[in-house]
Amino acid sequence: MPKIGITALVPPELIFACGGQPYDVNNVIPASKKYSKNKLCAWTAIWQEMLVKREFGIDSLIVVAGGDCHNALVDGQKAAMSGIPTHFFFYPFDGDHKYMESQLYSLCSFLGDIKYPEKFRQIKELKKAGQLIDKKRINGKISSAETFRILISFSDLWGDPDKFKRAIATVQENDIEINNRIALIGVPPIYHDFHDIAQSLDLQIVFDELPYEFVRHTGTGISEVARDYCDYTFARPLDFRIEFLQKELEKRKVDGVIHYTQFACHHMLEDEILRNRLDYPMLTIQGDLPGKTPEQIKLRLEAFREVLERS
Amino acid sequence: MIGLDVGSSTAKIVRIEDGEIRYEITGTHKWRDLVEGIEKEDIISTGYFRHSVPHKASVTEITAAMFGAEYYFPEVEVIVDIGGQDTKVIDVKRNNFIINDKCSAGTGAFLEFVANYFKIELNELGSLHERAKRIPHINNTCGVFAVSEMISQLVAGYSQEEVVAGMHYAFARRISFMIPEAGTIVLIGGTVKNKGMVSALQDILKKEILIPEEPQIVNALGALKYYSG
Numbered sequence: 001m002p003k004i005g006i007t008a009l010v011p012p013e014l015i016f017a018c019g020g021q022p023y024d025v026n027n028v029i030p031a032s033k034k035y036s037k038n039k040l041c042a043w044t045a046i047w048q049e050m051l052v053k054r055e056f057g058i059d060s061l062i063v064v065a066g067g068d069c070h071n072a073l074v075d076g077q078k079a080a081m082s083g084i085p086t087h088f089f090f091y092p093f094d095g096d097h098k099y100m101e102s103q104l105y106s107l108c109s110f111l112g113d114i115k116y117p118e119k120f121r122q123i124k125e126l127k128k129a130g131q132l133i134d135k136k137r138i139n140g141k142i143s144s145a146e147t148f149r150i151l152i153s154f155s156d157l158w159g160d161p162d163k164f165k166r167a168i169a170t171v172q173e174n175d176i177e178i179n180n181r182i183a184l185i186g187v188p189p190i191y192h193d194f195h196d197i198a199q200s201l202d203l204q205i206v207f208d209e210l211p212y213e214f215v216r217h218t219g220t221g222i223s224e225v226a227r228d229y230c231d232y233t234f235a236r237p238l239d240f241r242i243e244f245l246q247k248e249l250e251k252r253k254v255d256g257v258i259h260y261t262q263f264a265c266h267h268m269l270e271d272e273i274l275r276n277r278l279d280y281p282m283l284t285i286q287g288d289l290p291g292k293t294p295e296q297i298k299l300r301l302e303a304f305r306e307v308l309e310r311s
Numbered sequence: 312m313i314g315l316d317v318g319s320s321t322a323k324i325v326r327i328e329d330g331e332i333r334y335e336i337t338g339t340h341k342w343r344d345l346v347e348g349i350e351k352e353d354i355i356s357t358g359y360f361r362h363s364v365p366h367k368a369s370v371t372e373i374t375a376a377m378f379g380a381e382y383y384f385p386e387v388e389v390i391v392d393i394g395g396q397d398t399k400v401i402d403v404k405r406n407n408f409i410i411n412d413k414c415s416a417g418t419g420a421f422l423e424f425v426a427n428y429f430k431i432e433l434n435e436l437g438s439l440h441e442r443a444k445r446i447p448h449i450n451n452t453c454g455v456f457a458v459s460e461m462i463s464q465l466v467a468g469y470s471q472e473e474v475v476a477g478m479h480y481a482f483a484r485r486i487s488f489m490i491p492e493a494g495t496i497v498l499i500g501g502t503v504k505n506k507g508m509v510s511a512l513q514d515i516l517k518k519e520i521l522i523p524e525e526p527q528i529v530n531a532l533g534a535l536k537y538y539s540g
């Protein structure tokens with residue numbers, strides 16, 4: 001099975017249906033201890049360097065360019081220039097599903113067409129199970145660290161849906177005391193222990209914005225996938241994303257919002273708008289290099305808990 | 312009950328007796344002297360080492376700064392705490408805490424580096440600044456680059472006083488980027504004693520900056536206030 005690198009959300013159901021094995025190049029970064037030369041955002045810089053050095057063992061690459069990240073667009077081209085067969089995938093900013101459909105068809109021809117249509121349904125079922133885990137976490141039945149590890153893996157399902165399904169089935173339920181319900185918005189933190197650290201400071205993350213997108217979108221065929229993934233909030237105008245966030249945060253009864261931003265990432269520019277439009281106490285933090293959560297960020301998290309305790 | 316602030320370079324203790332604030336300050340390594348004979352149950356700790364010293368309750372230096380600054384200036388909107396190792400900007404209204412921790416630019420360590428390089432006492436910087444007639448423009452706030460710029464300005468004919476003033480402006484400019492629009496800004500931390508730096512910051516922000524009587528003990532006092540309400 002050819003191993004297909006992806007740089008952000010690309011419908012994994014389609015890759016599996018075309019006989020490929022998706023591999024999210026971001027997932028190894030937080031625990032990688034890698035530092036890269038010449039970098040803006042560490043995420044793209046590190047995967048770019050690893051791709052050029054052939055450290056992933058992938059056969060081809062899909063770069064999510066349009067509607068997501070220009071750093072990825074440039075670093076993806078560097079990987080392509082090094083000789084990796086690469087396809088550039090563009091989400092529609094305006095949610096035009098006809099356009100999305102055409103993008104999915106051209107992705108299909110890059111991958112060599114659909115061979116296993118039953119994969120669509122299989123992944124849809126798994127995503128339902130993922131949503132259930134997310135729901136249990138909201139109700140304090142599964143820890144946020146565990147939930148995060150699962151949701152974030154839905155971008156590629158470890159390249160093996162059967163193995164992934166077994167792993168999901170063994171998730172242990174607990175009774176977790178929830179004192180401070182936190183929504184974590186923005187791109188995921190580059191620190192591998194962030195959710196555990198938040199929990200140790202009595203902040204329970206009940207919403208992970210981007211990983212939730214990984215279980216929210218699916219479909220049983222190209223046209224359904226096109227319609228559904230058109231609503232991928234990160235690719236759409238801010239108003240669209242904020243409206244979605246407002247509903248989601250209310251549903252999850254959050255007490256406070258942590259906005260994680262990444263050094264040299266354009267999403268930082270959204271902070272002011274999010275602060276104005278989301279009516280919750282909000283803490284903004286910025287990460288740069290992968291590894292453990294730094295002390296200065298822990299200090300801010302703890303101070304934020306003190307704010308929530310007083311409000 | 313006492314407030315104990317053990318930070319990276321100094322330790323402070325504050326108690327309130329007959330409505331009067333009493334305090335002591337010493338080096339971090341001597342923090343034990345401050346609490347001799349005081350029960351753990353009577354200590355509210357804050358600062359970098361808040362978890363490692365005995366305490367009944369502990370509170371982050373961010374929350375402590377809010378309570379301490381509010382004691383002096385109830386209308387405070389933004390607190391700027393220029394410490395030895397980092398500079399914190401606390402937006403009290405919007406609960407936003409910005410910490411400059413990437414490099415020494417904009418922290419007390421930068422001023423110390425410059426003072427050492429030019430063999431000037433740290434506490435002399437402020438008075439040198441006051442004697443400056445002109446203020447040369449210094450761009451860099453990276454310690455090493457700033458020093459080479461300062462040397463160029465000395466070679467170009469500026470006096471040592473003027474070059475120090477220029478350096479304070481560069482330092483204050485760097486900090487001003489971190490400060491949001493606000494009505495009332497309170498400055499705390501040891502570096503606040505440097506009058507040159509404070510006047511440069513006021514000039515850049517074009518507004519008056521409030522400084523508590525004892526800017527160094529604000530966090531220890533805040534810890535005490537946080538607990539006792």
Ligand code: SF4
Pocket residue numbers: 041042043044068069070071072187262264265266267
């Ligand atoms: S963090 Fe920002 S810059 Fe980095 S890959 Fe994600 S979107 Fe791109």
